[in-house]
Amino acid sequence: MRKFIVSLFLLCSSIVYSKGLQAKFSWASFYTPSSGPYIETYLEVSGKSCYFSKMASGKFAASIEVTQVFYKDDSIKAFNKYNLLSPETEDTSRLLFDFTDQQRVSLGNGTYVLELTIRDKNNPSAKPYLLKDKINIAYYPSIVGISDIELLTEYIASDATSKINKNGYDLYPLVGNFYDKNQNQLKVYAEIYNTSSVIRDRKSTRLNS
16 A cells, blocks of 8 residues: 655545534545545534533633434444534634544445534524535455545644544645635645555566566
């Protein structure tokens, strides 16, 4: 398996913007020899669009309920529900920050429908926002393949174990496809699979010819 970070652009994800609660969502699929294909989901929430409540620390934080359901042939194949907390703040009059979340979900090859629901838990009167998107996964051990392309805001060499770390790098996802005038590089991450088998077959062909 080979991995690379390059300055090219290819969007392989679905982007949505909710109403009221302002959020962006995207996803990308990858593959590991040990456990097979998986989906990474990326969610970015605008702090200024959330309701903040007082925490035990005396500071304020937003709480977003996130539900992910993956369907295949009308059957639920994966389910994930969690609360996404914003960073705590002392001043709710200047909510200029966004906060992000990344999840990994193991899924086999096939076509899925993802239902994503997000809800501001501190605003009970607001209706949840629902997104439906189709996901196709196709990775095969005997065929050279490439993962989806993960758009990045930054990458930093690191040996730490975390949700954002892959192959010695902390990868900070760009949730969306907008680059402002201050960004002069297009940073992305992708993986290429099964190239070693092709190289080995070509060497064998040369030796036998």
